[in-house]
Amino acid sequence: NAGVTQTPKFQVLKTGQSMTLQCAQDMNHNSMYWYRQDPGMGLRLIYYSASEGTTDKGEVPNGYNVSRLNKREFSLRLESAAPSQTSVYFCASSGTDRGENQPQHFGDGTRLSIL
Amino acid sequence: DAKTTQPPSMDCAEGRAANLPCNHSTISGNEYVYWYRQIHSQGPQYIIHGLKNNETNEMASLIITEDRKSSTLILPHATLRDTAVYYCIVRLRPTDSWGKLQFGAGTQVVVTP
Numbered sequence: 001n002a003g004v005t006q007t008p009k010f011q012v013l014k015t016g017q018s019m020t021l022q023c024a025q026d027m028n029h030n031s032m033y034w035y036r037q038d039p040g041m042g043l044r045l046i047y048y049s050a051s052e053g054t055t056d057k058g059e060v061p062n063g064y065n066v067s068r069l070n071k072r073e074f075s076l077r078l079e080s081a082a083p084s085q086t087s088v089y090f091c092a093s094s095g096t097d098r099g100e101n102q103p104q105h106f107g108d109g110t111r112l113s114i115l
Numbered sequence: 116d117a118k119t120t121q122p123p124s125m126d127c128a129e130g131r132a133a134n135l136p137c138n139h140s141t142i143s144g145n146e147y148v149y150w151y152r153q154i155h156s157q158g159p160q161y162i163i164h165g166l167k168n169n170e171t172n173e174m175a176s177l178i179i180t181e182d183r184k185s186s187t188l189i190l191p192h193a194t195l196r197d198t199a200v201y202y203c204i205v206r207l208r209p210t211d212s213w214g215k216l217q218f219g220a221g222t223q224v225v226v227t228p
Contacts, residue, residue, distance in 0.1 A: 004158070035218075040220075041220065042202060042218030042219050042220055042221060043159065043216075043218040044218070045216070045217075059217075090158050090159070092158070092159075103149070103161035103164065104159075104161065104216060105161070106158030106159045106160070107158050108156075108157055108158050109156075109157075109158055
């Protein structure tokens with residue numbers, strides 16, 4: 001009953017280091033998403049993948065890259081981490097039922113600090 | 116997608132109904148109202164959604180006004196585990212959009228014994 005699994009749960013980086021956040025879902029969902037959440041704020045969409053083989057930018061894509069490795073996995077990469085990227089990162093996925101998009105399911109987040 | 120307005124916080128006594136308001140005065144005819152909540156340190160959790168009819172599931176009820184400019188999420192018997200930030204989100208109907216959500220600041224609900 002895993003749902004959406006994110007790894008790692010916590011990470012501390014130094015400015016300039018690179019890092020890949022992993023996300024996997026076991027619900028056979030087509031769509032996957034990466035959000036970030038800063039203290040006291042709602043979630044903001046970084047990138048999304050409507051289906052396997054496609055990715056698109058969300059609200060705040062600068063400084064990030066993504067890879068939809070297969071239907072299950074969607075990774076988020078920080079090539080050169082900056083302190084402004086300190087945040088909690090959430091991965092989500094959603095499927096369709098008779099052509100209608102279903103609500104998103106979220107992982108428990110990766111807490112990333114950049115010094 | 117239409118913008119939503121929610122009160123920043125509200126308190127509720129355990130066992131009582133919690134009524135969470137949301138204004139979405141610029142909602143268009145093909146936009147749905149979604150509710151999610153986020154319990155501290157966890158990922159957001161879907162609660163319910165609707166277009167114009169009232170909806171009920173095992174978690175909550177959603178009441179949408181006739182003009183669709185506002186809605187109310189009702190938690191019928193609040194428990195301490197319902198303490199969370201509740202987000203009201205308006206977006207295009209599911210068949211028009213693959214699922215992008217735009218979160219605002221939400222309402223911090225505190226359920227007290």
